[in-house]
Amino acid sequence: MARITAGVASSHVPLLGVASDFGKDRDDYFGPIFAGYDWTREWEKAEKPDVVILVYNDHASAFDMKIIPTFAIGCGERYKSADEGWGPRAVPDVEGHPDLAWHIAQSLILDEFDMTIINEMDVDHGLTVPLSMMFGKPEAWPCRVVPLAVNVVTYPPPSGNRCWALGEAIRKAVESFPEDLNVQVWGTGGMSHQLQGPRAGLINREWDNRFLDGLIGESDHLRRIPHIEYLRETGSEGIEMVMWLIMRGALGRKTRALHRHYHVPCSNTAIGHLVLRPDNGEGLDMTGSGVTAVAAE
């Protein structure tokens, strides 16, 4: 049976893709940002996920104003890196997992989530930057990816509660897939940032860290944060954090944190990154982190 073994949260700032692609990732500015992902890159080598369900938002690349799906799932075989206006990133194509993706889509629709099914699209920095942060620069990405795109641009975006519930339904869908697969769910975007208007540059370090705290353990209070609070406290683009709640919902009742990183600034934003394990007493052995295994090799 397929199982969700971990959740990863990360910002997906486009400038990080530039830094990675042009070898600036260890300079004075980017060094402290990338250093916070070193642990995760080693851990991922040991974890060897078969599939990542990657929750992200498209930034006017695959979707424009013609069609605005609230939740869309990529069921295609492969996805190319999008040209966001300065040529596509020179990163490998993203391999999908159509069998799992279609299975999840069916299960979610029966669970009353009206998913949009995408068979062909290009994927932008929202999806490729997290892959670079977690896997570095391989010849091919080491796992399959199921893209799950969320509208967080045109209001209203989905509520935090709806996102959390979607995560719960994803977990149920994955666990009913007969193939033995090691699946991770990544929630990307965030943390506090505002890219527009006279208040641009807003950062709320304290709020961000409380949000990170809230993803760990048993509490589900984050699902009840209204949109207006994200807007007031974390800037207009801080709303992207609702996508982390899909990841959190998919991990079950309780989580524990394996790794945590926070840094300001990266371009206009705060960088947040968290690695979580489900800790739900449902029989899965979630003890021991992958890093120990790497050290032992």
Next chain:
Amino acid sequence: MITEDPRHQDIHEYLAEFEDIPGTRVFTAKRARQGYHINQFAMSLMKAENRERFKADERAYLDEWPLSEEQKQAVLARDYNKCLDLGGNVYFLSKLFSTDGIPFAEAVSTMTDMSFPEYREMMMKGGRSPEGLRSIKEKR
């Protein structure tokens, strides 16, 4: 499955609160409707040939789109706050930043009361504090 009480929020109350955030334009349905063509124009700059045509004669290229004169003037002036007021969205407008070859952060800084070096300095020091910038009417 939603197990919590999915109490429906009044849409008018929901939208009214967005007008109470200092220096912020939330991309509401009303703005999305008003800015449809300005955003689709910006989206067209994803293609290299369109960027070349736009750069060769901005006014002529803009005239191919059903924008209001005010929207065209805001684009020509690169007055991004005005563009936002008229329904532009920053993710779409960013196609104009890249056409102009300026970094995202520099374009963002033009919407503030700071120069780009000042804005960059503020970010290096931890960004703009939310203190006093959360609510217009509550002054907090």
